[in-house]
Amino acid sequence: MLHTIFNRIRAMFHRQAPDPIVMSLEQRAYLQSSVSFYQRLDAHDKQRFENRCMAFINATEIVGHDLEVSNLDEILIAASSVILAWGFERWHYVKVDTVYLVSGSFNDSSEFQRSDSNISGLVGTHHLRGKMILSQPALHHGFANDNDRHNVAIHEFAHLIDMADGDIDGLPRQLAKHSYALPWLDLVAKKIQDIDSGKSDIRHYGATNNAEFFSVATEYFFEQPRTLKRKHPKLYRALEDFYQQNQADRLRADRDAKKAL
Numbered sequence: 280m281l282h283t284i285f286n287r288i289r290a291m292f293h294r295q296a297p298d299p300i301v302m303s304l305e306q307r308a309y310l311q312s313s314v315s316f317y318q319r320l321d322a323h324d325k326q327r328f329e330n331r332c333m334a335f336i337n338a339t340e341i342v343g344h345d346l347e348v349s350n351l352d353e354i355l356i357a358a359s360s361v362i363l364a365w366g367f368e369r370w371h372y373v374k375v376d377t378v379y380l381v382s383g384s385f386n387d388s389s390e391f392q393r394s395d396s397n398i399s400g401l402v403g404t405h406h407l408r409g410k411m412i413l414s415q416p417a418l419h420h421g422f423a424n425d426n427d428r429h430n431v432a433i434h435e436f437a438h439l440i441d442m443a444d445g446d447i448d449g450l451p452r453q454l455a456k457h458s459y460a461l462p463w464l465d466l467v468a469k470k471i472q473d474i475d476s477g478k479s480d481i482r483h484y485g486a487t488n489n490a491e492f493f494s495v496a497t498e499y500f501f502e503q504p505r506t507l508k509r510k511h512p513k514l515y516r517a518l519e520d521f522y523q524q525n526q527a528d529r530l531r532a533d534r535d536a537k538k539a540l
């Protein structure tokens with residue numbers, strides 16, 4: 280009797296287990312050629328990274344608004360989400376329901392090619408929660424030039440992490456824990472003041488508000504971690520602690536290994 284029940288349960292789980300999704304050679308080649316974060320991983324972690332990317336692609340709708348979504352587009356969007364969640368034990372990727380890819384930047388009225396069409400990405404709130412819009416050229420540029428502290432997909436996924444506790448306010452849940460919140464808010468206020476008075480190398484857009492500061496600082500953390508650590512050690516440490524990733528040391532180890540070749 281018991282044996283039959285176990286068999287039934289096993290069969291049920293077996294039926295429900297999704298087919299393993301294997302990354303295609305083309306997708307892997309895109310990761311290898313376009314995503315430096317992936318390039319720096321060892322073989323075991325590359326496999327984990329690929330699995331997480333495929334899980335993201337499987338769970339997310341990526342829709343071309345006025346263009347066809349390519350394998351490269353999918354991989355870059357998935358990689359952005361996986362990079363940000365890499366150090367989190369419980370999250371394999373940062374979740375979004377639908378990503379709309381558009382052919383260029385747009386303005387507040389969703390118009391392209393206007394003088395004020397300078398928005399390259401955004402995340403939805405309220406009834407548009409779970410939706411993200413990205414400009415395809417900006418998405419590609421973010422990875423083609425990976426040390427200019429600009430990466431629109433990393434920026435927008437950072438907003439989603441911030442939003443995970445309900446609000447986009449530059450104070451994600453983990454930083455909002457009692458012991459972190461006040462020093463973090465003080466630090467952000469000081470850094471925004473420095474930007475406003477022209478005394479900072481952090482992108483000016485970060486001074487818009489605390490939420491934009493968090494996303495802009497995140498771009499800096501992932502694109503130029505060693506410079507961030509040198510010029511803004513407290514901010515670097517806070518982000519390292521938050522993302523559970525020691526980006527500066529990883530980058531140095533990678534450079535040293537390349538020099539030794």
Ligand SMILES: [Zn+2]
Pocket residue numbers: 434438490491494
């Ligand atoms: Zn933003």
